[in-house]
Amino acid sequence: MRKTIIAGNWKMNKTNADAVAMLTELKAAVAGVENVGIVIGAPFTALSDAVKAVEGSNIKIAAQNMYPKASGAYTGEVSPEMLKAIGVEYVILGHSERREYFHETDAFINEKVKCALSYGLTPILCVGEKLEDREAGRTDLVNETQVKGGLAGLTKEEAVKVVVAYEPVWAIGTGKTATPEIAEETHKAIRKVLAEMFGAEAAEEITIQYGGSVKADNAKDLLAQADIDGGLVGGASLEAESFAKIVKAGM
Numbered sequence: 001m002r003k004t005i006i007a008g009n010w011k012m013n014k015t016n017a018d019a020v021a022m023l024t025e026l027k028a029a030v031a032g033v034e035n036v037g038i039v040i041g042a043p044f045t046a047l048s049d050a051v052k053a054v055e056g057s058n059i060k061i062a063a064q065n066m067y068p069k070a071s072g073a074y075t076g077e078v079s080p081e082m083l084k085a086i087g088v089e090y091v092i093l094g095h096s097e098r099r100e101y102f103h104e105t106d107a108f109i110n111e112k113v114k115c116a117l118s119y120g121l122t123p124i125l126c127v128g129e130k131l132e133d134r135e136a137g138r139t140d141l142v143n144e145t146q147v148k149g150g151l152a153g154l155t156k157e158e159a160v161k162v163v164v165a166y167e168p169v170w171a172i173g174t175g176k177t178a179t180p181e182i183a184e185e186t187h188k189a190i191r192k193v194l195a196e197m198f199g200a201e202a203a204e205e206i207t208i209q210y211g212g213s214v215k216a217d218n219a220k221d222l223l224a225q226a227d228i229d230g231g232l233v234g235g236a237s238l239e240a241e242s243f244a245k246i247v248k249a250g251m
């Protein structure tokens with residue numbers, strides 16, 4: 001049985017003090033939640049304090065990126081070894097902003113996914129189409145290409161440890177959201193690709209999140225869909241009250 005996972009991506013927001021204050025509030029708000037995985041993707045500078053702030057709670061901490069080497073002359077980068085050392089458990093990889101602004105390729109993202117798994121980190125692999133792709137009828141092709149590229153070379157046993165996040169780029173930070181039916185249709189197509197790659201049984205185990213302007217008022221309808229197993233939440237994850245409502249919608 002695959003798990004519902006609600007992950008917040010703070011992006012380039014919150015100082016250490018801001019992070020600790022929000023997480024302290026969130027801990028109290030979601031203390032009784034047991035059947036939903038709760039993850040917060042904090043910026044690198046706040047990760048260590050964030051891990052300490054949620055210690056002993058049901059909240060896990062994610063990095064928003066990582067470099068696929070243990071160490072070395074890679075100025076400005078952060079390694080999986082560094083993340084593991086401070087207690088980070090998840091890492092967001094292949095986010096559309098990384099693909100667009102930093103020109104990350106499927107091959108490079110695949111390298112990161114494999115490296116994260118080798119260090120016992122849970123990758124959240126982001127895939128999704130732009131508006132022009134959807135309007136041209138290329139939604140499924142784009143997602144298939146990104147899923148196959150990002151998960152290339154993985155075994156069935158490795159694949160079930162990955163979380164896939166479908167994030168329609170046209171719905172990120174725009175206020176636009178795919179209807180639950182449209183989102184479900186795309187999630188179902190992604191699961192079909194996973195089944196082709198790793199078999200139906202493995203595909204049924206893989207959590208597929210929706211990540212396009214998830215908010216407290218649309219979360220319940222989205223999460224009610226058969227193939228939507230959680231959310232990758234942007235702006236609504238910055239406030240404890242709104243994020244807690246989304247988490248509870250997954251119960």
